Amino acid sequence: MKRSHLRPRALATVKLGARRRWTVYGVALGVWATGALWLAFHNVLKRNTPFGQEPNPLEPWWLKLHGAFAFASVWLFGLLWAAHILGGWSSHRRRWSGGVLFALFGVLIASGYLLYYVGDDSLRTTISLAHWIIGLAAPAPFLWHRFAPVQQSKG
Numbered sequence: 001m002k003r004s005h006l007r008p009r010a011l012a013t014v015k016l017g018a019r020r021r022w023t024v025y026g027v028a029l030g031v032w033a034t035g036a037l038w039l040a041f042h043n044v045l046k047r048n049t050p051f052g053q054e055p056n057p058l059e060p061w062w063l064k065l066h067g068a069f070a071f072a073s074v075w076l077f078g079l080l081w082a083a084h085i086l087g088g089w090s091s092h093r094r095r096w097s098g099g100v101l102f103a104l105f106g107v108l109i110a111s112g113y114l115l116y117y118v119g120d121d122s123l124r125t126t127i128s129l130a131h132w133i134i135g136l137a138a139p140a141p142f143l144w145h146r147f148a149p150v151q152q153s154k155g
Contacts, residue, residue, distance in 0.1 A: 097145035
């Protein structure tokens with residue numbers, strides 16, 4: 001199978017249009033903020049009652065919103081795959097930062113899936129810890145990718 005259909009895309013810009021770029025920013029901010037808020041409400045903002053600490057009533061809503069934004073981010077990943085990732089990878093520009101983002105997103109998808117389905121409490125605790133550490137840190141590699149100088153292809 002000939003792959004010549006990819007060559008013109010590699011020479012074209014891989015910069016997203018304004019609408020797509022702001023959609024990516026909005027969904028990324030939404031998934032990050034709802035995850036951080038769930039974490040805060042789950043671990044810090046519990047209610048003190050005469051019967052001890054109870055979950056905050058907003059905690060499940062943050063988790064539901066986080067799931068909705070996560071679903072949107074997986075859909076958006078498909079859009080980025082076609083409109084940005086394939087062309088960017090072929091052009092060799094920002095490959096390291098893009099590869100790191102791709103790997104982190106894959107780990108977040110897999111760990112989110114496992115958090116939903118794994119029943120073993122000790123394994124779930126480990127997966128949860130990895131998921132929220134990577135998730136909270138995710139803006140740093142995104143900013144690295146977004147603002148890194150463009151490296152031209154060597155060949």
